[in-house]
Amino acid sequence: MDEIAEIDEIRGVAIDDTFAEAFTMHAARVIITAKTTRWARQAALELTGFATSVIACKCEAAIERDIPEAESPDGRPAVSVLLFTVDAESMGKRLVERIGQTVLTCPTTACFDGLPGAETRVAVGRPLRVFGDGFQASKVVGGTRYWRIPVMEGEFLVAETFGVVKGVGGGNFLILAESADAALEAAEAAVDAMAGRAGVILPFPGGIARSGSKVGSRRYPEMVATTNDAYCPTLRAVTTSALPEGVHSVLEIVLDGLDADAIAGAMRVGITAACRAGVRAISAGNYGGKLGPHHFHLRRILAGDDAGAAAR
Amino acid sequence: MSDEIVVTPHAIGEHTIEADAIAPDRLASLSQLEIARLPVWAGGRPARLGDIFSVRGERASTVRIDGDATHVDGLGSAMAGGTLHIEGSAGRRLGAGMTGGAIHVLGDTGDDAGSAMAGGLLRVGGRAGDRLGAARAGAAKGMTGGEIIVLGAAGSEAGAGARRGLIVVCGDVGAHAARGMIAGSVIVFGAAGAGAARWSKRGTLVVAGTVDVEPTFGFACTYRPPHLRLTLTYLRAKYALPIDDGYIHGLYRRYSGDMAELGKGEILQWVTE
Numbered sequence: 001m002d003e004i005a006e007i008d009e010i011r012g013v014a015i016d017d018t019f020a021e022a023f024t025m026h027a028a029r030v031i032i033t034a035k036t037t038r039w040a041r042q043a044a045l046e047l048t049g050f051a052t053s054v055i056a057c058k059c060e061a062a063i064e065r066d067i068p069e070a071e072s073p074d075g076r077p078a079v080s081v082l083l084f085t086v087d088a089e090s091m092g093k094r095l096v097e098r099i100g101q102t103v104l105t106c107p108t109t110a111c112f113d114g115l116p117g118a119e120t121r122v123a124v125g126r127p128l129r130v131f132g133d134g135f136q137a138s139k140v141v142g143g144t145r146y147w148r149i150p151v152m153e154g155e156f157l158v159a160e161t162f163g164v165v166k167g168v169g170g171g172n173f174l175i176l177a178e179s180a181d182a183a184l185e186a187a188e189a190a191v192d193a194m195a196g197r198a199g200v201i202l203p204f205p206g207g208i209a210r211s212g213s214k215v216g217s218r219r220y221p222e223m224v225a226t227t228n229d230a231y232c233p234t235l236r237a238v239t240t241s242a243l244p245e246g247v248h249s250v251l252e253i254v255l256d257g258l259d260a261d262a263i264a265g266a267m268r269v270g271i272t273a274a275c276r277a278g279v280r281a282i283s284a285g286n287y288g289g290k291l292g293p294h295h296f297h298l299r300r301i302l303a304g305d306d307a308g309a310a311a312r
Numbered sequence: 313m314s315d316e317i318v319v320t321p322h323a324i325g326e327h328t329i330e331a332d333a334i335a336p337d338r339l340a341s342l343s344q345l346e347i348a349r350l351p352v353w354a355g356g357r358p359a360r361l362g363d364i365f366s367v368r369g370e371r372a373s374t375v376r377i378d379g380d381a382t383h384v385d386g387l388g389s390a391m392a393g394g395t396l397h398i399e400g401s402a403g404r405r406l407g408a409g410m411t412g413g414a415i416h417v418l419g420d421t422g423d424d425a426g427s428a429m430a431g432g433l434l435r436v437g438g439r440a441g442d443r444l445g446a447a448r449a450g451a452a453k454g455m456t457g458g459e460i461i462v463l464g465a466a467g468s469e470a471g472a473g474a475r476r477g478l479i480v481v482c483g484d485v486g487a488h489a490a491r492g493m494i495a496g497s498v499i500v501f502g503a504a505g506a507g508a509a510r511w512s513k514r515g516t517l518v519v520a521g522t523v524d525v526e527p528t529f530g531f532a533c534t535y536r537p538p539h540l541r542l543t544l545t546y547l548r549a550k551y552a553l554p555i556d557d558g559y560i561h562g563l564y565r566r567y568s569g570d571m572a573e574l575g576k577g578e579i580l581q582w583v584t585e
Contacts, residue, residue, distance in 0.1 A: 073545065074545050139516070154536070154538070
């Protein structure tokens with residue numbers, strides 16, 4: 001196999017010789033259409049609210065991209081959402097409760113499965129249909145069954161089942177900057193560069209996490225995750241810090257994707273955009289490589305070696 | 313093995329030919345000679361397919377009727393796969409009971425096309441006769457699946473007794489469309505004759521033109537049906553049907569009925585964009 005020259009710096013920003021460690025998760029794609037982009041996006045924002053981390057939110061979700069009307073299932077403005085859970089069974093529960101509370105309730109929307117070819121299916125429209133209290137009806141269109149649930153506005157249309165595939169959760173990189181302002185500007189540039197890429201979402205607020213965590217706690221046994229003290233600038237003097245000299249703020253970008261290639265491609269674009277004035281280094285979070293099956297080596301990703309980057 | 317099997321009518325007299333042997337999945341494993349020996353009925357008398365048609369090609373799942381088959385009944389009936397192209401018109405019971413595959417007719421088709429159909433596609437370039445996708449005589453259920461597209465008009469009782477599936481008629485339909493429909497959809501871009509959806513239990517009859525709604529249907533509201541928007545978008549994309557945006561996103565009057573039955577069916581009458 002040919003050696004690929006690894007990239008250890010971009011525009012003077014050091015790329016740490018490390019990797020992001022990610023996990024296999026289960027993914028669904030929900031396509032929301034509405035009369036206008038405003039309402040499709042509003043429903044998508046509600047659907048993906050409180051969905052930053054499976055640790056406490058039971059799922060991770062965010063808007064994947066806007067879908068042009070020409071590609072939309074019903075010819076209207078549409079927004080695509082990706083949702084990730086730890087297993088397929090809980091995916092069904094999350095979709096039912098979230099679609100039921102945030103899309104069904106939102107004016108003018110309809111809700112479609114964005115992974116129609118997936119073999120694993122979870123029932124969504126089927127359990128939601130009983131909200132129709134016996135007045136609901138089904139309709140098969142193009143081999144897919146939909147439920148028509150009468151609502152005060154008119155009707156809510158939702159696919160009977162949604163496809164679930166195995167995806168990858170927890171791709172990440174850290175932006176180590178000279179100041180909080182520089183970190184935020186770099187993170188925003190990274191998010192903007194990654195926006196709208198198919199198959200990838202950034203589940204944290206605005207795509208950015210300021211509170212990266214470590215597994216467990218040094219003090220509270222009941223805690224599943226606590227602050228990543230090694231990367232907290234205010235703790236440099238009181239803990240075993242991982243921060244190089246001159247770094248005064250760190251932000252993290254977390255990525256979930258339908259496959260490793262999607263994450264690697266987005267990381268390459270995002271990291272490249274984040275390498276700008278005021279940033280000292282780009283790093284990544286991992287657990288020594290012992291927990292997650294997907295390893296995204298930063299230097300190899302930036303060299304364009306997606307396959308090698310994702311290998312354990 | 314050839315790309316397709318071409319069947320050309322050459323000795324059709326004044327009698328009707330019953331040729332349910334001509335179905336792509338039945339011919340797919342046969343040689344040219346075996347195809348020519350298949351039984352048909354000509355004017356009520358037994359004959360061989362080769363007596364009526366010339367056959368070119370063998371062992372192919374695409375069959376082309378190269379000529380007019382207006383007097384040939386039963387083409388593609390009960391077929392489960394493959395593709396049947398008919399370059400002219402077809403007789404009665406075209407695709408009756410078919411469960412899969414596709415039939416494309418350039419011209420018209422006779423009565424009972426797609427009757428009791430359970431799957432696949434039946435596309436008619438011209439006009440369809442009576443009982444399109446309807447129940448066989450004496451049967452309780454009409455089509456139970458599949459899709460029928462008619463670019464012209466259709467006769468009476470289109471979709472009568474349908475249990476599932478989709479019928480689209482771009483022109484007018486005669487009387488009693490969707491009569492006794494159990495479920496499924498019949499979409500008519502022209503006008504519908506008298507007795508539309510009478511005795512239907514569930515299902516949807518969409519009429520873009522005029523329709524006299526039976527008194528046993530109750531007016532509900534005027535709205536933009538989401539399922540119809542999806543269905544019409546699907547039809548335009550899949551079959552390149554020239555469906556205007558005004559129908560896809562338009563307003564429809566919803567009538568629920570037939571109240572003499574379950575009352576869970578509907579007539580959707582297009583009103584305006």
